[in-house]
Amino acid sequence: MIPNARPSRHQSDRAAEIVAREAATFIAREASTGSLITVIRAQSVSHGDRIMVFVSVFPIEKARTALAFLERQREAFSEYLKQHARIRIPRIDFMLDNNESLAEVPKS
Numbered sequence: 001m002i003p004n005a006r007p008s009r010h011q012s013d014r015a016a017e018i019v020a021r022e023a024a025t026f027i028a029r030e031a032s033t034g035s036l037i038t039v040i041r042a043q044s045v046s047h048g049d050r051i052m053v054f055v056s057v058f059p060i061e062k063a064r065t066a067l068a069f070l071e072r073q074r075e076a077f078s079e080y081l082k083q084h085a086r087i088r089i090p091r092i093d094f095m096l097d098n099n100e101s102l103a104e105v106p107k108s
Contacts, residue, residue: 035062
């Protein structure tokens with residue numbers, strides 16, 4: 001690959017998949033048991049310069065605390081990625097995605 005060339009769409013998507021998987025492992029290892037943080041997906045933006053990791057938090061009341069934890073752990077997660085993934089490390093942003101909490105569960 002040319003040093004200053006942007007990664008292809010396939011490479012960006014693959015990097016996002018790797019980041020999502022590694023984020024799930026990292027969060028499971030590092031997060032407290034006060035809430036459940038689940039990685040929903042990761043999306044590459046800015047031509048692969050940033051990856052947004054979308055998470056769901058339960059209970060929803062703990063969402064702000066969970067996002068603050070993830071922001072504090074961003075550098076530690078980047079170091080974790082350097083050790084566990086063979087990809088160029090982009091900037092990682094964590095975003096809340098609790099859309100599934102809006103879905104109604106059918107009563108049986």
